[in-house]
Amino acid sequence: MKELEKLIDRIIDRVNVNLREPSFDAGPFVRHLIPFDQYVKFYAFYGLTPYHPLYFHFSHASLAGSYFLGKCVVDHSVLYKSDIRGDELKCKGEVLHKDCLAIPLHDDEVIRIKDSFLVKTLVHNHSHDPENPEEFLIQNAVALHYANIHGSSVEGSFIGPFSTVDLTTLHDCVIGRFAYVQAGELSHQEVAAGHIWIRCGDRFDFSYQFDPAVLDTYVAMEPGRMPTGAFIDFIESHKGTFQAVYDSGLTECRTAIGHGSSLSRYAVLRGETVIGDNVLVAQRAFLKDAWLGKGANAQENCYVICSHLGGDNVTAHGGKIIHAQLGQKVFVGFNAFLRGRPDTILKVGEETVIMPHTIIDLEEPVEIPAGRIVWGLVRNRADLDRHSVAASELVKVQGEWTLGEMRFQGSGSAFVRSFQHRIEHILEENGAYFDGIRNLGHAQKEQMISFNVIQPYRQGNREGIYPSIDIRP
């Protein structure tokens, strides 16, 4: 058996040992998921800028098609077309505030991935685990297609396709497909597929459950096979354009972009696309006939097609926006899927929050008023009424409140404030408020990025494995 097969088996064993309690076998999901020749076919790449502390260490790993930025250590792992973006890691000397504690960092934070198998997974932000502030750790873990691991240390867990673990430390958990969890810390738990769950201690708890039958039409998965459903169909229909981007050696800018903006050379640009000032377009973003106003952004695995973003829009990792007009400061959460059609345009008013994993897939034109919070599944105007609330109403909620499949418990105003606070923070991090001198963010810092390309062994026992590499300033 070749080295890479042994490595994958070893990862499966390690994950399964952790998942004895939920009694979950990751093996069938992982073992034949990626054809072996794919591991050799795609190069890995890492970014270099003057702004991000530099340290990369890769050993005994397969990294096909994966991207790295910031301090990353990867050992005994398989990362397939994943993004490990360490541009929001904490720095030495920073102080982490948690409850009443102030913990100063004695070293720069590092993303450390060990004995894990990540497919098309995004890893971003920094560890929110106060027990280990210098390490954003992903260990004995499996994450499948288009999962987001955001600000979450993960140990011994299985994360299904299109699911998001956000600001949540996981120990020995199974996260179902398209589930979104933001819950501080979870141990030995299963989160059901299509469960959208935001819990902040005893301040609030938001919970929505997608209808399993409907969910299957968007994302289904059988062990050992690619996910299926409308999300994958949509992504696959645009896949060809990305291959050209990877194959080209293109380094110069391909279009006029606004001042203070950056457009990754690994993004796809089509049609009449306009990129305003302070806009961040990350690698693996797809823009076609898109208008991105000042301070808007498109992160990894975002698609903005025939759409207009008014400005200061956050489109989180995996957000898709098709035939839509978004007002200023509209927020579109992780893996949200907003699909209007040429004759059924989606309009979204200012400062509306499309919650993570919301599906808006229109049968008729829908106009979402300004200042709303939207979740779940919206296909028409009637759906919208059952899956949204005005922020100004939600702030009045205290205690329990239900609407359709949504259950809320706690302080509505704390919930709304937490979203508003986070959106502001993301805009700052992205560089939306750059004034030419101050408020530098990702959009500005990644203007001068250079990409380095690494390749695996292409033959022999180590086929698909990368040489050990250690990169320092």
Added chain:
Amino acid sequence: MKELEKLIDRIIDRVNVNLREPSFDAGPFVRHLIPFDQYVKFYAFYGLTPYHPLYFHFSHASLAGSYFLGKCVVDHSVLYKSDIRGDELKCKGEVLHKDCLAIPLHDDEVIRIKDSFLVKTLVHNHSHDPENPEEFLIQNAVALHYANIHGSSVEGSFIGPFSTVDLTTLHDCVIGRFAYVQAGELSHQEVAAGHIWIRCGDRFDFSYQFDPAVLDTYVAMEPGRMPTGAFIDFIESHKGTFQAVYDSGLTECRTAIGHGSSLSRYAVLRGETVIGDNVLVAQRAFLKDAWLGKGANAQENCYVICSHLGGDNVTAHGGKIIHAQLGQKVFVGFNAFLRGRPDTILKVGEETVIMPHTIIDLEEPVEIPAGRIVWGLVRNRADLDRHSVAASELVKVQGEWTLGEMRFQGSGSAFVRSFQHRIEHILEENGAYFDGIRNLGHAQKEQMISFNVIQPYRQGNREGIYPSIDIRP
């Protein structure tokens, strides 16, 4: 002052300390030679194959446009568009025979470049210094455009443009432009520009001196400026086509090539070019309307244009062949310049040896018979008579013999045998004799090469310097 400027000054100082005795100042040649923005503009790259032991270590170095293969260590150096090809390094356990000694290698050999400044320089083969068999060392050295450092450890030396140091350990030497030296070991010596010198102990000594006025028309150089003359004019006229090769992400093969052959993705291919079996085309080779017969090769900085190579032809690093027809086993040495014209074709008969640094620049059609040894400058048939001899005549020489500016001393037959032996050895190394199973050489081993791309800091104090990188199996 920025880091890179300091580094260059430091290298100049170190070289000059070594060159106190010939009293040579490398500073004016080096200091403003390369505009600083060029150091940021070009990526460096290294090859990975299952055949070559792997170890790369780069620290405090600028590597713009340079290529590395095999075990290479580069510290405190500036390598600009240079080729460091460690695919003929000795391996652990091999035994180096020197005079009556047999020295077993206790480790794989490594190319180690330290405190040196190399511009468009080729480094190849392995150290022939029995005092340090595990290290092919280049230290405190400057080598300029299209110099070849071949099988030669070099310390404290200045090597001018288009010159070649071949199988010669240098200590504190100055090698003039377009000089070729193969002399075992040299200390504190100056070799004049255009001096072609092959000495093998007391067995033979071949020496030819180009007329300085003629030499200037081919290669001249003023301190701090690019070399000028016909060689550079020729190279510059083809430069644009290379940029496209570096910019493209091309990885698949662009033309049908023979069995057992490899064509570097960093070679330029134009017109109707035919590549037979067991052919090696290295990076930075240029082929246009070229016919390369079985077992032929084109190394780094070779140009084969409107020419026919009959088979088993060695075209050494920097050899240029234009409007020529070469019979089987014609050898063209380092930096030789063979230029026929559409109406003045050069024909070269079988097994003829065009010695390194020979200039054949035709005013009239010339046909060189089979089995000749050619050197110096040949523009017409009369020149050929003064600058060549039949190998069958030369073998009879014993003692002193002169012809024009050429002086020979010693055993003609030892000289001829040494060339024949070397040509056979190169053909073996290149894989010309591969039979589908045995006699694997470079042409076969580099078929499955993959290229890794590294980039420097693009801003700040370290602009143009590369991060430290350490790569192991």
